[in-house]
Amino acid sequence: MTSTVPNLGPDKVSLGVTPTLWWNDDFPLIDNGIPFEQCVSEMALAGFQGCSIGHKYPADAAALKEALDLRGLKVSEPWVSTYFTIGEKDRTVENFKRQLEFLKKVGGHDIVVAEFGQSSHLQPIPVFKHRPHFTDPDWDLLTGGLNDIGKLAADSGMRLCYHHHMGTGVQSAEDIDRLMAGTDPDHVHLLFDTGHLQLAGDDPLRTVEKHQQRIKHVHLKNVRQSVAEKVKSDHLSFEEGIRQGVFTVPGDLEGMIDFRPVLTTLGNAGYEGWLVVEAEQDPAKACPLKYAKMARAYLAEVLGW
DSSP states (O other): OOOOTOOOOOOOOEEEOOGGTTTTTSSSTTHHHOOOHHHHHHHTTTOOOOOEOOOOOOOSHHHHHHHHTTEEEEEEEEEEEEOOGGGGGHHHHHHHHHHHHHHHTTTOOOEEEEOOTOOOTTTOOTTTTTTOOOOHHHHHHHHHHHHHHHHHHHHHTEEEEOOOOSSSSOOHHHHHHHHHSSSOOOOOEEEEEEHHHHHHOOOHHHHHHTTTTTTTEEEEEEOOOOHHHHHHTTOOOOEEEEEEEEOOTTTOOOOOHHHHHHHHHHHHHHEEEEEEOOOOOTTSSSSSHHHHHHHHHHHHHHOOO
16 A cells, blocks of 8 residues: 655644635636535545635525534635725725635634736736736735735734635736745745646646745645646637646546655645645536535545555
């Protein structure tokens, strides 16, 4: 039997999954009609300990916590889109504060953000061709804003984790380097997403090795490389890439990412936190429970639990 990854036992990490296996939160038309209760029940059935928050979840914190508690699930993270680079700092900060309060009520710790100012990923246009390239003033607005809300999170006993994302101004490894260099390491942490970085054309392992001490939250997403190449060569939008199956879960033999060295690096660096399985797939084509169980079985093999 293949040896397991060291230092990532159940005393160090929790295993989560996002509802994007069951529906898509960016593109609500990618939906096979699965309700919230079925989604979270299948998450628990597949053996996960927590989940991120999706658009079908109850808006009432008490109702959400009750539904998750019933299934033995915790909240791995809520999502907050930021709009610092288009001059919407006040609105961004107010929304962030609301999400912090919600997170407290449901018992979470990490709050995930990504800068969607100037983003192309929600638009029906080629995601690579139209990704924004921030100017120096844009970067100043972004890093300054993140430092501010990162301190708000820390003062509330929470942790801000920045999600690099396709179609945004923080897409590539180089972008991540600049973001990390310009932000306060005490208040702005990195959410590392294997799939987004692989699709962007960079080596996820190199970024993990470089920023291992800043990584406080992890999304484990796999990539079908043939579709990734098509997204670029055929000038597809982000939604078209998802519909054609660019993403899948760890453990899928159609995926090309080797997660073992990534996880080994994190384990050796002393990582503690969430490992969250994510795969934005069309549930009409990819049975969510099947892929959730596939990912959990893979993690059991790699982590040894």
